[in-house]
Amino acid sequence: MSGLLERIVASKRAEVAALKKTVRAPSRRETCDVVRALRRPSELALITEVKFRSPSAGALSRVMDLSARVSAYARAGAAMISVLCDQPFFDGSYEDLQRARRTLDGAFSHVPILAKEFVIDPVQLEVARAEGADAALLIARILPGDALARLSDACRALRLEPFVEVADEGELARALDVGSRVIGVNARDLDTLAMDPARAEHVVARIPASCVAVHFSGVRGEEDVARIAGTRADAALVGESLMREDDPFNLLKRMLARASR
16 A cells, blocks of 8 residues: 555544444344345446545535435436545545435335445444445455455454455455455556556456456446446446536436446
């Protein structure tokens, strides 16, 4: 790690120490089947994201509050919703995760939520599960040695789906070694923030058919959706392009119209 990623992980160490001082009651809610939600034989599933700021884009739209935005995503047909839980770099929180789950409960209770956080300790998974997550992001690059395996096991013990993010074939091999069923390939380098969609598509193509393959980052509009729909990917995560929209409903509908394989 270097640069931005190193700074983020350093901030997580301080947050973990604070989280361990608070006891949270475990959730009794049955989690959604993430694999079923994302593995679609006829069209690319779209994972939509809630993040109000990012290191690459700066401040994003706040015209819609979180609940209204989550509702718009669900009504338009999002297969899953990713919620940023990091505050210092993304203006997110675990409370955002809780609000998203409450918004989906009822008509959209089948839509799973991904807790998108820089996880380095099981306590973060416990909080995510308590606040309504169905899956938790595990970034291979920040989990050396046996940390990826330990946190994957911790996810499963909490009935969370470990959603493993990789950047290259070496990290993909590690994800497969720990039994990952859902693997995302990030087109953005988390150290430099540079985009490399060709690298991402190369790695996505090597994800076994037994796993759900997800393309992360760089989905700007309908043409990108159509391109990724023609690859091995089962799903794609769409973040900044939707978060720039004061109301993302129409753009998401147009993207989904181009998601046929």
